[in-house]
Amino acid sequence: AQSVTQLDSHVSVSEGTPVLLRCNYSSSYSPSLFWYVQHPNKGLQLLLKYTSAATLVKGINGFEAEFKKSETSFHLTKPSAHMSDAAEYFCVVSEAGRRALTFGSGTRLQVQP
Amino acid sequence: DAGVTQSPTHLIKTRGQQVTLRCSPISGHKSVSWYQQVLGQGPQFIFQYYEKEERGRGNFPDRFSARQFPNYSSELNVNALLLGDSALYLCASSFQGSSYEQYFGPGTRLTVT
Numbered sequence: 001a002q003s004v005t006q007l008d009s010h011v012s013v014s015e016g017t018p019v020l021l022r023c024n025y026s027s028s029y030s031p032s033l034f035w036y037v038q039h040p041n042k043g044l045q046l047l048l049k050y051t052s053a054a055t056l057v058k059g060i061n062g063f064e065a066e067f068k069k070s071e072t073s074f075h076l077t078k079p080s081a082h083m084s085d086a087a088e089y090f091c092v093v094s095e096a097g098r099r100a101l102t103f104g105s106g107t108r109l110q111v112q113p
Numbered sequence: 114d115a116g117v118t119q120s121p122t123h124l125i126k127t128r129g130q131q132v133t134l135r136c137s138p139i140s141g142h143k144s145v146s147w148y149q150q151v152l153g154q155g156p157q158f159i160f161q162y163y164e165k166e167e168r169g170r171g172n173f174p175d176r177f178s179a180r181q182f183p184n185y186s187s188e189l190n191v192n193a194l195l196l197g198d199s200a201l202y203l204c205a206s207s208f209q210g211s212s213y214e215q216y217f218g219p220g221t222r223l224t225v226t
Contacts (some may be wrong), residue, residue, distance in 0.1 A: 012176040034216075042158070043117075043203065090155050100146070100169055101215060103155030103204075 002027045002093045006104035016110045019078040021107045023091030026072065027068045033074045034092040034101070035065055046091070050074065061085070115140065115207050118217035125217070126194050127225045134189045134221045136213030144168075144213060145187040147179060150201040162187055192222075199225045 008020040025031060036046040040092025053065040065076045074091060091104040126132050138145050144163040148156035161169035163182035181187045185191045185206075191198055201222050204214040 011188075043219040044205075046214070046216070049214070100171060101148075101156075101162065102158070105155050109121035 002031065002095050002102045004091050004102055004104035006089075006091050006095045006107050009105065010108045010110065012110040012112060015083055016080050016107050019076070019081045019085065019109065021076040021089050021091075021109065022054045022075065023074045023104060024072055024098045025074060025091070025093045027093055029059045032094045033065075033067060034094070035059065035063070035074075035076050036092055036103075038088045038090065038106075040087075047089075049077070073085050081109075081111045083111050083113065085109060117179055117204055117216055119202075119218040119221050122219070123222045123224075125226060127195060127226055130194050131190065131192045131195060132223060134191075134202050134204075135202030135225070136187045136189070136218060137204075138185050138187070139205075139216055141216050142206035142208050142216075143185055144206045144207045144209060145181055145185065145205070147187070147189045148203040148205065148217075149173070150203055152200070156203055157215070159189070184187060194225045196225050199223060 001026050003026045005024045011108045013019055033050040036044040038044050047063050050057045050067045058064045062080050065074050067074055088106045088108050090106050091102045094101050120135045146161040147159040150156040158171040159173050160179045165181045176192045179189045201220040203220045204218045207215045
């Protein structure tokens with residue numbers, strides 16, 4: 001069975017400082033992993049995806065994530081936070097051939113001025 | 114290009130009533146998935162349809178049903194509404210019947226009173 005654990009429900013950073021959102025996954029097969037962002041009253045936007053190619057994945061808006069199979073982790077990072085990054089972030093896993101995306105419980109990112 | 118569209122945006126229903134939510138996928142996408150997002154949680158998979166056939170079902174009661182039309186649009190129906198059905202219902206489309214690269218609509222906010 002596939003599952004995702006987001007290790008922090010809430011992260012607060014200052015504008016211009018690095019962002020780290022942590023995610024661990026569990027999967028019986030080679031997984032695909034995603035990060036989605038949800039701004040208030042808006043739908044989910046795909047930030048980046050890992051599908052068994054390069055382990056360091058670059059996404060939109062300066063975000064990137066590294067797939068570490070030995071640690072079953074897929075942490076999301078950004079070198080410098082911007083006020084517009086404040087949102088809810090979801091780590092998502094899907095096994096090959098499965099129909100459903102399995103979402104984590106989300107991490108709310110707050111960016112202080 | 115138009116993204117995934119959903120209607121209505123908001124809906125208020127009474128316990129015991131029935132509701133129909135609608136979704137139009139991105140042009141060229143043949144698969145539609147439905148997710149339920151309860152406040153403060155990550156989305157939960159309800160259904161996936163591909164080429165008008167149900168290809169996946171999550172752990173939801175039979176009160177939930179869906180269908181996909183020849184133009185690949187989809188409807189989600191919920192009968193005998195309960196207070197616990199209050200949630201944001203998200204529709205996602207993808208080109209093929211897999212879970213990769215799902216693009217989400219803005220959602221329908223359902224409130225059951």
